[in-house]
Amino acid sequence: MIIDHIIIQLGLKRCTDKYGMYVLSLSDNDITMRCLYVDDLLITGNNKDAIKNLKFIMHYEFEMTGLGKLSYFLGTKFITIKLGIVMHQQKYICELLDRFDMTNCNTIINQSETNAKVDECITKDKVEVTMFKHMAGSQRYLCNSKPDICFAVSIINGKHE
Numbered sequence: 614m615i616i617d618h619i620i621i622q623l624g625l626k627r628c629t630d631k632y633g634m635y636v637l638s639l640s641d642n643d644i645t646m647r648c649l650y651v652d653d654l655l656i657t658g659n660n661k662d663a664i665k666n667l668k669f670i671m672h673y674e675f676e677m678t679g680l681g682k683l684s685y686f687l688g689t690k691f692i693t694i695k696l697g698i699v700m701h702q703q704k705y706i707c708e709l710l711d712r713f714d715m716t717n718c719n720t721i722i723n724q725s726e727t728n729a730k731v732d733e734c735i736t737k738d739k740v741e742v743t744m745f746k747h748m749a750g751s752q753r754y755l756c757n758s759k760p761d762i763c764f765a766v767s768i769i770n771g772k773h774e
Contacts, residue, residue: 637663655686689758702758709751713744 625635643660654677658664671677683691688705691698710716752766 637667653687655683657683688754700758702755706755709755712751713748 625637628634628636637658643658643663654671656664656667656671668679672679682693685691689700689702690704691700707716710718749766749769752762753770756763756766
């Protein structure tokens with residue numbers, strides 16, 4: 614990819630475990646990160662000059678539009694507060710509940726039973742496989758802001774693959 618080549622030429626290193634994430638660390642106190650997902654680009658860090666320079670180079674190389682301060686990125690809302698940044702996916706969650714006709718469902722505190730075994734249920738009606746895959750896959754993205762559901766989501770997603 615052309616953009617990958619340019620990013621690496623600028624000195625950013627590709628993260629080995631996060632696809633589309635690049636980091637430039639000049640010291641422990643100076644870091645710039647760039648996250649790319651399809652055509653959405655996020656540049657952040659603690660060095661305003663480094664961010665400005667990276668934006669300038671990227672704008673020169675590619676047709677880009679700067680949207681200003683981060684507020685919404687890939688379904689996640691970001692709010693700056695005095696102590697840092699709060700992120701949530703309330704809009705995405707509401708859209709999922711609406712999409713799967715679950716807006717009136719009951720809430721639970723524990724997302725899965727301890728030591729529960731997931732196996733084929735012979736006595737119940739079969740589920741619609743495509744719908745189940747859409748529901749299970751959609752929940753993977755929620756793990757970004759709700760780490761408490763990661764285990765339950767991984768069990769559900771592991772069963773349908």
